[in-house]
Amino acid sequence: xxxxxxxxxxxxxxxxxxxxxxxxxxxxxxxxxxxxxxxxxxxxxxxxxxxxxxxxxxxxxxxxxxxxxxxxxxxxxxxxxxxxxxxxxxxxxxxxxxxxxxxxxxx
Numbered sequence: 001x002x003x004x005x006x007x008x009x010x011x012x013x014x015x016x017x018x019x020x021x022x023x024x025x026x027x028x029x030x031x032x033x034x035x036x037x038x039x040x041x042x043x044x045x046x047x048x049x050x051x052x053x054x055x056x057x058x059x060x061x062x063x064x065x066x067x068x069x070x071x072x073x074x075x076x077x078x079x080x081x082x083x084x085x086x087x088x089x090x091x092x093x094x095x096x097x098x099x100x101x102x103x104x105x106x107x
Contacts, residue, residue: 043075043078043083043099043102043104045075045076045077045078046074047074047075047104047105048072048073048075048088048104048107049072049073049074049075049083049085049103049105050069050070050071050073050105051069051073051085051095051097051101051102052102052103053067053069053070071087072088072105073085073086073088073095074087074088074090076094078099081100082099083096083097083098084096085097
């Protein structure tokens with residue numbers, strides 16, 4: 001009986017090896033394609049950025065005509081994905097935002 005089960009176990013092991021190698025190669029391909037689509041943001045201290053506004057649209061009378069971005073802000077510090085910025089007047093009101101929610105302001 002052991003002789004009959006050995007070929008079946010070998011074929012199961014080969015199938016598992018094939019499946020795991022296929023899954024790994026698929027994950028590598030997906031990671032490569034996602035990384036190719038990412039564009040590094042080149043922002044430094046002193047740059048002007050626009051911050052996204054999150055508004056509950058059904059409460060605001062302007063509805064879908066609400067502005068999506070705030071006025072330009074100046075970057076004070078950039079740590080990881082967190083950005084501290086202040087308004088153009090230079091008031092000491094520091095705001096923090098995630099770098100993903102910011103867009104560069106071109107003058």
